[in-house]
Amino acid sequence: EAQVTQNPRYLITVTGKKLTVTCSQNMNHEYMSWYRQDPGLGLRQIYYSMNVEVTDKGDVPEGYKVSRKEKRNFPLILESPSPNQTSLYFCASSPGAGPATNEKLFFGSGTQLSVL
Amino acid sequence: AQSVAQPEDQVNVAEGNPLTVKCTYSVSGNPYLFWYVQYPNRGLQFLLKYITGDNLVKGSYGFEAEFNKSQTSFHLKKPSALVSDSALYFCAVRAPGANAGKSTFGDGTTLTVKP
Numbered sequence: 001e002a003q004v005t006q007n008p009r010y011l012i013t014v015t016g017k018k019l020t021v022t023c024s025q026n027m028n029h030e031y032m033s034w035y036r037q038d039p040g041l042g043l044r045q046i047y048y049s050m051n052v053e054v055t056d057k058g059d060v061p062e063g064y065k066v067s068r069k070e071k072r073n074f075p076l077i078l079e080s081p082s083p084n085q086t087s088l089y090f091c092a093s094s095p096g097a098g099p100a101t102n103e104k105l106f107f108g109s110g111t112q113l114s115v116l
Numbered sequence: 117a118q119s120v121a122q123p124e125d126q127v128n129v130a131e132g133n134p135l136t137v138k139c140t141y142s143v144s145g146n147p148y149l150f151w152y153v154q155y156p157n158r159g160l161q162f163l164l165k166y167i168t169g170d171n172l173v174k175g176s177y178g179f180e181a182e183f184n185k186s187q188t189s190f191h192l193k194k195p196s197a198l199v200s201d202s203a204l205y206f207c208a209v210r211a212p213g214a215n216a217g218k219s220t221f222g223d224g225t226t227l228t229v230k231p
Contacts, residue, residue: 004159033219040125042206042223043160050217058218090159092219102148102167102210105219107159 002027006091006108013081014116021076021111023091031094032074033058033105034066036087043090049074081115088112118143118215120207122222129197129229137192137225139207147209149190151181154204154224163205166190177201197229 004025013019025032033048035058045058049068063085065077074093078085089112092105119142129135141147151163164175171183181192190207207222 031217033217035219035221040223042122043208043221045219045221048217048219056217059220092160102165102212104150104162104165105152105160105208107152107161109159 002106004091004093004106004108006089006111008111009109010112012114012116015082016080019078019081019113021078021089021091021113023074023076023108024072025074025093025106026072027093027095027106028071029093029095029106030071031096031103032068033092034064034074034076035090035092036060036085037090037110038087046076046089081113083115086113086115118147118209118211118218118220120209120220120222122205122207122225124225125223126226126228129227131199131229131231132196135194135197135201135227135229137205137207137227139190139192139222140188141190141207141209142188143209143211145211145213147211149181149183150208150210151175151179151190151192152206152208152221154206156203160206163192197227199229199231202227202229 007022034046035043044060047066049055091108094103096103121140149166152160166183174180
């Protein structure tokens with residue numbers, strides 16, 4: 001089944017303890033992206049990747065890191081989480097990048113992160 | 117910078133009545149416009165998109181949207197609402213060119229359809 005898989009689904013951690021949220025897609029998509037969803041603020045883009053080894057900042061990149069060493073995986077890293085990073089996180093992918101940005105996004109099921 | 121506005125946080129309609137969820141956008145060049153729906157405790161699902169051509173696009177579950185270039189709008193519509201349409205709806209914009217990787221979403225509109 002074609003899908004975007006995020007893990008974990010729920011995560012509770014403490015301030016300053018490094019964590020990684022994994023994202024994997026099995027559709028051979030070039031484009032991948034991370035978003036955070038907060039009440040009243042919609043989805044805000046954190047980072048995106050147009051292809052392997054190509055990443056760029058979205059609208060709210062502070063406090064986050066990403067890497068794209070292989071096409072299928074796009075982990076989100078919080079080196080030193082803070083309470084203001086408590087949020088619902090979504091990973092998404094789409095077939096194309098560049099001229100093919102008219103492709104729809106496929107979303108993972110989300111990761112609810114709580115930083116105490 | 118590109119942006120999307122969904123002016124209504126909440127839309128309430130009675131089952132069987134038509135519904136409209138509003139969206140306006142700002143982007144350089146020709147936009148690619150999308151609607152996504154989020155059901156409780158679920159990820160976002162694609163509904164429909166406008167790329168080029170006919171201003172009225174049809175999508176999943178009987179939804180359609182009308183692109184209006186002069187008003188920079190892309191309102192979501194459905195002729196007859198169902199209770200099962202109750203969900204959170206997001207409008208989004210992408211554009212080709214230098215910012216091709218950017219996906220900008222609106223704040224979302226909660227649609228409630230009452231029996």
